[in-house]
Amino acid sequence: MSSLAQQETEVPTIVIRPSRGWIALKLGDLWEYRELLYFLVWRDIKVRYKQTALGAAWAIIQPFTSMVVFSLFFGKLAKMPSDGIPYPIFAFSGLVPWTFFANGLAQSANSLVDSANLIKKVYFPRLTIPIANVLSGLVDFSLAFMVLIGMMLWYGIIPTGRILWLPFLLLLAFVTALAVGLWLSVLNVEYRDVKYTIPFLTQFWMFATPIVYPSTLLKEPWRTVYGLNPMVGVVEGFRWALLGTKTAPGPMIAVSGVAAIALLVGGAFYFRRMEKTFADVV
Amino acid sequence: MPTSSESADAIRVEALSKRYRIGERRARYKSLRDVLARAALQPARVLRSLAGRAPDGGAPQTIWALRNVSFRVGHGEVVGIIGRNGAGKSTLLKILSRITEPTSGLAEIRGRVGSLLEVGTGFHNELTGGENIYLNGAILGMRRREIERKFDEIVAFAGVEKFVDTPVKHYSSGMYLRLAFSVAAHLDPEILLVDEVLAVGDAAFQRRCLEKIEDVGRHGRTVLFVSHNMPAITRLCSRTVLLDEGGVAADGPSHQVVAKYLSSDIGTTAEREWRDPATAPSSGAARLCAVRVRGNNGGVTEAVDIRKPVGIEMEFDVLEEGWQLWSSFDFFNEEGLLLFGSIETDPEWRGKPRPPGHYVTTAWVPGNLFSEGPVIVNVELLTTHPHVRHFRERQAVAFQVVDTMEGDSARGDWGGEWSGAVRPMLAWKTRYERSGDQRRALGPEAPVDAR
Numbered sequence: 001m002s003s004l005a006q007q008e009t010e011v012p013t014i015v016i017r018p019s020r021g022w023i024a025l026k027l028g029d030l031w032e033y034r035e036l037l038y039f040l041v042w043r044d045i046k047v048r049y050k051q052t053a054l055g056a057a058w059a060i061i062q063p064f065t066s067m068v069v070f071s072l073f074f075g076k077l078a079k080m081p082s083d084g085i086p087y088p089i090f091a092f093s094g095l096v097p098w099t100f101f102a103n104g105l106a107q108s109a110n111s112l113v114d115s116a117n118l119i120k121k122v123y124f125p126r127l128t129i130p131i132a133n134v135l136s137g138l139v140d141f142s143l144a145f146m147v148l149i150g151m152m153l154w155y156g157i158i159p160t161g162r163i164l165w166l167p168f169l170l171l172l173a174f175v176t177a178l179a180v181g182l183w184l185s186v187l188n189v190e191y192r193d194v195k196y197t198i199p200f201l202t203q204f205w206m207f208a209t210p211i212v213y214p215s216t217l218l219k220e221p222w223r224t225v226y227g228l229n230p231m232v233g234v235v236e237g238f239r240w241a242l243l244g245t246k247t248a249p250g251p252m253i254a255v256s257g258v259a260a261i262a263l264l265v266g267g268a269f270y271f272r273r274m275e276k277t278f279a280d281v282v
Numbered sequence: 283m284p285t286s287s288e289s290a291d292a293i294r295v296e297a298l299s300k301r302y303r304i305g306e307r308r309a310r311y312k313s314l315r316d317v318l319a320r321a322a323l324q325p326a327r328v329l330r331s332l333a334g335r336a337p338d339g340g341a342p343q344t345i346w347a348l349r350n351v352s353f354r355v356g357h358g359e360v361v362g363i364i365g366r367n368g369a370g371k372s373t374l375l376k377i378l379s380r381i382t383e384p385t386s387g388l389a390e391i392r393g394r395v396g397s398l399l400e401v402g403t404g405f406h407n408e409l410t411g412g413e414n415i416y417l418n419g420a421i422l423g424m425r426r427r428e429i430e431r432k433f434d435e436i437v438a439f440a441g442v443e444k445f446v447d448t449p450v451k452h453y454s455s456g457m458y459l460r461l462a463f464s465v466a467a468h469l470d471p472e473i474l475l476v477d478e479v480l481a482v483g484d485a486a487f488q489r490r491c492l493e494k495i496e497d498v499g500r501h502g503r504t505v506l507f508v509s510h511n512m513p514a515i516t517r518l519c520s521r522t523v524l525l526d527e528g529g530v531a532a533d534g535p536s537h538q539v540v541a542k543y544l545s546s547d548i549g550t551t552a553e554r555e556w557r558d559p560a561t562a563p564s565s566g567a568a569r570l571c572a573v574r575v576r577g578n579n580g581g582v583t584e585a586v587d588i589r590k591p592v593g594i595e596m597e598f599d600v601l602e603e604g605w606q607l608w609s610s611f612d613f614f615n616e617e618g619l620l621l622f623g624s625i626e627t628d629p630e631w632r633g634k635p636r637p638p639g640h641y642v643t644t645a646w647v648p649g650n651l652f653s654e655g656p657v658i659v660n661v662e663l664l665t666t667h668p669h670v671r672h673f674r675e676r677q678a679v680a681f682q683v684v685d686t687m688e689g690d691s692a693r694g695d696w697g698g699e700w701s702g703a704v705r706p707m708l709a710w711k712t713r714y715e716r717s718g719d720q721r722r723a724l725g726p727e728a729p730v731d732a733r
Contacts, residue, residue, distance in 0.1 A: 011472075016380060016389040039420040043406060043413075050408040117699070121403045122421055123380040276383040279376065280302065 023272050029125045037128045037135075044107075044136035059140035060147050063095040070095075074212045083214045083245040089151050093242055094211040094235040096148050097170070100141040101177045101231055102202040104134035108181025109198055112189050116282040126275050127268070130185050134178045141170070152242065162241040169237040172253075176230040176260045182267030186274045189282045210235055215247060227255030230263070290392055292473050292504040293355040293378070298387035299528075300348040300373050347373040348384070349528040355506065357393075360499040362519035362536055363508040364543055366677070368618065369525040371508045375399065375477050378506070393504065396423060396471030400699075402462030407451035411442050411461055414450055418465045432468045440464035455687050455697025467494045473504040492518065510656070510682060512540050552584040552681050563673035567605055568663050571597040573678040575659075576644065588654060588685045588692075588705070595644040596661050598673075604635045605665050607672070609643045612660040615653065621703055625664075650692055650707035652683040654700070 030037075049055040067088055074080040075087030082090035108130035112119065115129050152159065188194035209231040210217075218226055226232050233256025236247040348370045355361050363371050376382045378389055379397035404421040405414050415436055419429040429436075437443055440461040442453075450458055476495060492514055499505050499518060509515055515522055515536055522539040524532040532539045552575040556562035563570045576593035577583035586592045594611050609626040624645055658680045663672040685691050692707045693700065 011392045012394060014380070014391040014395065016377060016384065016391070018384050018386055035426050036420045036423075038426075039417050043409065043417055046413065047406055047408045118404050118421065120381065121399045123397070124421070124423070279382040 019276060021273070022269055025268055025272055026125065030127055033124050033128055036124055037132055040128060040132035041136045044132060045139050048136070048139075056140075056143060059143040063092065063099045063144050064147065066095050066099075067092040070212050080213050081217070083216060083239065083243075083247070085157075085239070085243050085245060086155055089148075089155050089157070089243065090214075090239070091212060092148055092151060093239050094209070096141065096144045097173045097234050097238050098206060098209065098211055098231065099144060100137050100170075101173045101234070102206070103140065104137045104174070104177030105180050105184070105202065106198050107133040107137065108178060109184035109188055110195060111181070112185045112278060112282060113192070113195070119278050119282055126278060127182075127271060130181045130271075131178060134174060134181060137177075148242070157243055159242055160244065162244070165237065165241045169234050169241065172230060172237070172257060172260055173234045175264050176234070179260060179264035179267045182264070182271045186271050189274070189278055205229075205231065214245075215252070224251045224255055227252035228259050230256040230260035232256055233260075290357075291354045292357045292359070292391065292393055293506065294388075294390040295351055295353050295374075295378075296388045296390075298348055298351045298374070298377065298384050298389055299346060300370075300377060300382070301344050301346050301385040303344050346528050348377070350387070351525070351528070351530055353523055353530060353533055355504055357504055358502045359521060360505040360507065360519045362515040362522035362539075363506060363525065364510070364512070364515060364522055364540065365525035365531070366680070370528040371525055372399075372477060373528075374525070375475050375506070375508055378475055391473060393472030395473045395475065396469040397475040398422075398466050398469070399475075399477045401459065401466050405450060405458075405462060408449055410447050410449050411437070411440075411453070412446040414461070415465055418462065419468075422466060422469050423471075424469060428470075436461075436464045436468050439467065455689070455693065455695050458697045459687070463491060463494075467491075471503070473506070474498055475506045477508045478510065512543075516540050552679055553582045554675075554678055563675050564601075565663075565670065565672035567600070567602040567670070568607065568672040569599045569601060570661070570663070570673045570675060571599060571640070573597075573659070573661050573675065575679050575681045578649075583681065585682050585684050586652075586657075588650065588652065588683050589690065589707075590649045591646050592649075592652075592681065593644045593646045594659055594661075594679070595642060596663075597640065597642050598663060599640055600636050600638045603638055605670075605672075606633060606667070607631070607636055608664045608666065609645075610662040610664055611645055612662075613647070613652075614658045614660070615655060615703060619703055621652070621657070651704055653702055653705040654683050654685050656680055656682050 049058060052058065054061065070091045071088045075082070075091070080087065111129045111133040112126070118124075118129075119126065149159075184194050184198070208229055215223055215226060215232060215236050233253035236245075237253055239245040240247045347368075351370070351374065363374065365371050373382070375397070376399070377384050378391065379395070379399065381399075402418065404418055406417065409417065412433075415433060416426070416429055420426070437446055440457070440463075442457055442461050445453065445457065450461070453461070474495075495505060495507065496518055505518075507515070507519055519536045521534065522532075522536040523530055524539050524543050532542050553572070554574075555572040556570055559569060572595075574582050574595045575584065575586070576595055577586060578590040578592075583592075596609055596611075598609075600607065607626075610623060612623040613621045615621055624647075626643060626645070628643070658677050660674065660676045661678045662674040664670070665672065685693055687693065687697060689695055692705045
């Protein structure tokens with residue numbers, strides 16, 4: 001990128017001055033540092049399961065055991081409706097994107113504090129840190145997703161062309177995790193309390209998301225309002241795209257998309273605004 | 283190098299200032315509980331602080347780490363930055379490296395910047411040497427292709443060819459440092475900002491680092507070099523900027539500025555003498571003559587081996603009869619934290635009035651107590667009944683505690699970052715217990731191999 005030709009024509013000049021108020025996102029700067037982003041993701045993936053006996057199997061164990069427990073208690077005992085789908089796969093298809101979201105959120109919320117040493121010693125766009133943390137969760141997601149496909153085949157569910165929608169739904173989950181992660185990571189720099197609230201937050205959020213129950217329990221227009229929780233759109237979208245439930249992307253998922261983007265844009269600006277204090281406070 | 287830029291400066295600093303809220307420089311975070319308690323009383327202010335605005339009114343306590351600093355560095359100049367601890371050197375470098383923002387003022391840097399505030403930033407213990415080269419290179423701002431090209435050179439320079447595929451957690455501290463420095467040394471910026479990276483490692487390693495910086499300077503690169511090492515500053519830098527209390531106190535040829543620093547009150551050194559009785563700190567009853575830092579071999583020294591005792595020697599004259607006197611030394615670290623204080627306990631003089639005359643009193647601090655880094659000593663002479671302070675000299679002397687990383691300090695074989703105000707050597711003992719049936723077979727007192 002910074003080719004010789006470019007260097008010969010102009011010397012890169014950095015102007016350092018105090019910033020005031022709400023500042024630009026400088027996404028170009030982020031692009032300049034994409035290789036660092038790559039290496040941070042690569043590092044996270046490399047070291048994630050070092051010194052664990054089960055290694056990457058943890059990526060599967062986590063959603064799978066939840067699925068077993070939910071199937072037992074909600075599916076068998078509570079006889080929760082599941083949109084006409086066998087309950088285990090109904091729950092698992094929600095848990096796979098949910099686990100990606102919840103882990104991404106937790107990782108990125110703690111990311112700035114965990115990288116304090118880097119922040120205090122080296123300059124780079126700080127946004128790379130939480131982004132890398134959410135991105136590295138994609139490996140775990142892929143592993144769990146393969147199990148999901150296996151389960152579908154076991155239950156005799158053949159994916160249709162709708163599966164092409166999945167990347168968009170995954171992107172929505174990514175955006176949501178990053179958006180919330182940005183807000184929390186900044187607050188975490190100043191208030192370490194955030195770290196302790198994350199387990200509660202994700203737990204409450206999970207029950208506010210149709211993982212163990214279908215969103216069809218709600219009637220319109222409440223279903224659409226329910227979409228304000230972006231993970232509702234993601235989970236119902238996943239079920240529609242993979243299992244063929246009747247929860248086709250409609251107004252609800254549109255609401256989810258808008259909510260996620262608003263959260264992300266707000267989070268990014270908040271992050272940029274507070275960024276200048278990180279090295280002094282963290 | 284483009285000809286058009288040769289006339290322009292590489293670094294231009296204009297009226298740069300940086301204010302810290304007190305306590306902010308140390309890792310300190312608020313607890314939400316405090317904020318909630320305040321929120322109940324002053325909701326508007328808390329909201330503002332969450333949005334990154336400085337709280338108004340109530341004037342939070344602040345210090346200016348930098349005040350109106352201006353200077354220029356031409357292309358190809360090698361400039362030293364000196365000053366005592368807390369003078370603002372590191373803050374200046376952090377601002378120029380874009381790690382933290384100035385409070386006011388402006389700095390302009392023309393050219394690709396590499397900044398080295400630490401070697402091995404971002405090294406991950408679980409990753410191999412080779413993997414860490416890529417990671418650390420990317421963190422320092424190198425392109426992947428550039429790292430690929432220089433990879434063999436970096437490995438060879440560090441001398442770790444055989445261990446490229448070994449996780450760095452298995453490296454010795456020397457190997458770890460060599461690799462970390464090697465990556466940094468292959469950074470190829472037009473402008474290099476270096477901070478006291480050389481405070482770690484053994485003498486040979488430090489020499490290599492200095493040679494590399496010298497080399498960079500000789501190739502027409504611009505270097506800004508912060509150090510406490512005066513010989514290195516005078517050798518490497520043609521020009522030096524002296525910072526004092528956040529401002530520029532001197533700027534000129536290195537030997538002149540260094541001489542000024544060492545001779546003035548600004549420089550805290552290992553030896554201070556007050557030859558002129560008129561200006562020496564004094565109460566009329568007693569007068570300070572000299573303070574020195576003495577190493578294990580008895581000589582005056584600025585660098586103290588972390589494992590060896592260090593003596594603080596104070597010479598003073600007693601001018602009046604009849605005072606009971608106590609010498610008192612306080613030891614501070616770089617952050618201004620009082621590590622400990624000590625008061626004279628020599629039984630020969632305890633509780634006895636002293637005849638007039640010249641006294642030399644020395645306190646020996648045992649080895650393996652201080653952390654690495656600078657230690658600043660305040661000296662006082664006191665009488666307790668009635669309470670009189672005959673003199674007090676703040677920052678009378680200072681010395682640098684150095685770990686030569688030979689493996690027999692409290693560090694063991696760990697070469698990375700180590701915080702903590704003191705670093706005592708503890709008596710660690712690990713007992714191995716064989717599992718139940720083995721023990722039964724061997725008897726409870728069976729010898730155990732400690733390894």
